[in-house]
Amino acid sequence: MRELGPFSVLFFDMVDATISAYPRSPVDPATEKFTDQVNGDGTLTSDSFATNTTFYQSTTPRAVASNEQFIYDPSDYRFAEASIFVHINQMLVFYESLGYPGLDLKPLTVMLHATINNTKNNALYEPPTSSASGYPTILIGDGDGVVLQNLPLDGDVVSHEFGHHIIYRTLKETSGESLVIHEGLADYFTYAKQNDPCLGPSICVQGDENVCVVYGKCLRTGINTLHYGTSDFDQLEAHLQGQIIGGLLLDLSPQIDRLVVAKTMYNALAYLVYDSGIRDFLLALLLSDYKSGGNNTCYIYNAAIARGFGSLLADVDCTKPANIPVPNIADNSDLQTPTTSSSSGSSTKKKNIFGCSSAPLLPPSDSYPPWWLLFVLPLFPVLISLVRRRRHQHYK
Numbered sequence: 001m002r003e004l005g006p007f008s009v010l011f012f013d014m015v016d017a018t019i020s021a022y023p024r025s026p027v028d029p030a031t032e033k034f035t036d037q038v039n040g041d042g043t044l045t046s047d048s049f050a051t052n053t054t055f056y057q058s059t060t061p062r063a064v065a066s067n068e069q070f071i072y073d074p075s076d077y078r079f080a081e082a083s084i085f086v087h088i089n090q091m092l093v094f095y096e097s098l099g100y101p102g103l104d105l106k107p108l109t110v111m112l113h114a115t116i117n118n119t120k121n122n123a124l125y126e127p128p129t130s131s132a133s134g135y136p137t138i139l140i141g142d143g144d145g146v147v148l149q150n151l152p153l154d155g156d157v158v159s160h161e162f163g164h165h166i167i168y169r170t171l172k173e174t175s176g177e178s179l180v181i182h183e184g185l186a187d188y189f190t191y192a193k194q195n196d197p198c199l200g201p202s203i204c205v206q207g208d209e210n211v212c213v214v215y216g217k218c219l220r221t222g223i224n225t226l227h228y229g230t231s232d233f234d235q236l237e238a239h240l241q242g243q244i245i246g247g248l249l250l251d252l253s254p255q256i257d258r259l260v261v262a263k264t265m266y267n268a269l270a271y272l273v274y275d276s277g278i279r280d281f282l283l284a285l286l287l288s289d290y291k292s293g294g295n296n297t298c299y300i301y302n303a304a305i306a307r308g309f310g311s312l313l314a315d316v317d318c319t320k321p322a323n324i325p326v327p328n329i330a331d332n333s334d335l336q337t338p339t340t341s342s343s344s345g346s347s348t349k350k351k352n353i354f355g356c357s358s359a360p361l362l363p364p365s366d367s368y369p370p371w372w373l374l375f376v377l378p379l380f381p382v383l384i385s386l387v388r389r390r391r392h393q394h395y396k
C-alpha cells in the first residue's frame with residue numbers, strides 16, 4: 001500500500017493505478033487489468049480526466065481505493081466508473097498517436113448515471129463554454145436495458161463523446177452539415193481505434209429493432225453504401241447521415257493503411273472552422289493528404305466521387321493537388337502545441353481556447369436541446385420503417 005506523506009494531500013504525485021475493465025466492451029470474453037496514472041488521492045482522477053457520480057438525480061458513490069487498486073467485478077456498481085476511466089485513457093493514447101498534444105483545459109469530467117432529456121439511453125458532450133463547471137464534460141447514461149444497455153461499460157460510448165471534444169477544437173457548430181460531420185467523425189475515430197466498423201458492439205438490446213442500424217449488434221456502422229444527394233440519404237437524421245463520413249474514410253483502407261487514414265483525417269481537422277460543411281470536410285481531407293506528402297489525392301477524390309460528392313468537388317482537379325481550394329482561412333496553428341494546463345480554469349483562458357463557440361448555455365438540469373452532441377437520437381416511427389425497409393440496401 002502506498003504511504004501518504006505529510007505533503008501528499010497538497011502535492012499529488014502521479015501514481016499507477018490498477019483498474020479492471022473489459023478491453024473494449026462486455027462482448028469481450030473477460031475483464032482485464034489495466035494500468036493508468038492517477039493523482040493518488042484514492043479516486044479515479046488524473047491530470048486529464050476525472051469522474052463524477054453524484055449530480056442531479058444520481059447519488060451513487062465514487063469508487064475509492066487508497067491503494068489505487070480499482071479491481072471490481074462487473075456486477076459491482078464501481079465497475080462502470082472504472083471502465084470509463086480505462087476507456088477514455090485508451091482513446092487519449094490513440095489521439096496522441098495521431099498528433100493530439102493533450103487536453104488544454106482539464107480535467108475533462110465524465111459524469112456517470114446521467115439522465116439526459118428524461119432518458120438513461122444516451123450520452124452527451126458539453127464543451128467547456130457550455131458546461132456548468134466551465135470544463136469539458138461528458139455525460140453518460142446507464143442504459144435502461146430495454147432500449148440500450150451497457151453504455152458505461154462499452155468503450156465506444158465514451159470514445160464517441162471524447163471524439164466530439166477533439167473535433168470541437170475547430171468545428172463548433174452543432175447543426176446542419178457541421179453536425180453530420182461531428183457525428184460521423186466521432187464514430188469514425190472510434191472505428192479506426194478499434195479496427196472495427198461496428199459502433200457499440202454491446203449496447204444494442206436483442207429484440208429491439210428500433211435503435212440499432214445493425215439489429216442487436218451495432219448502433220451505427222461504417223460499412224454501408226450511403227450515397228450523398230439521394231432521397232434516402234436526405235431523409236436520415238444527422239447521426240445516421242454521419243455514417244457516410246465514416247463509410248468514406250473506411251473506403252480508403254484497401255489502398256491506404258488504416259492508421260494513415262486516421263492521421264490524415266486528424267490533421268485535416270486543422271482546416272475546419274467553426275461551421276464547416278461537407279465540402280469543407282472533403283477539401284480538408286484532400287489537402288491534409290497533399291500537405292503530408294501523400295500520393296493518394298486522386299484515390300481519395302475518386303472515393304468521394306463514388307459516394308456521390310461530385311457536385312461538391314466540381315472545381316477540384318486531383319492531378320493538381322496544389323490547386324485544391326483551401327476550405328477556409330482558419331488559423332489553427334495553436335492546435336500544434338497544448339496550452340499550459342489550467343486547473344483554475346479562468347474565464348479568460350476559456351475564452352481564448354474556445355472563444356468561437358456559438359453554443360447556447362445549457363440549463364443546469366437534465367434538459368438539453370435535442371440537436372446537441374448526443375450519442376444517439378430516438379428514431380421516430382416513420383424513420384424506423386425507412387431504415388428497416390432499406391436496411392439490406394444500405395448496410396452490410
Ligand SMILES: [Zn+2]
Nearest residue numbers: 183373374375
Ligand atoms: Zn455524438
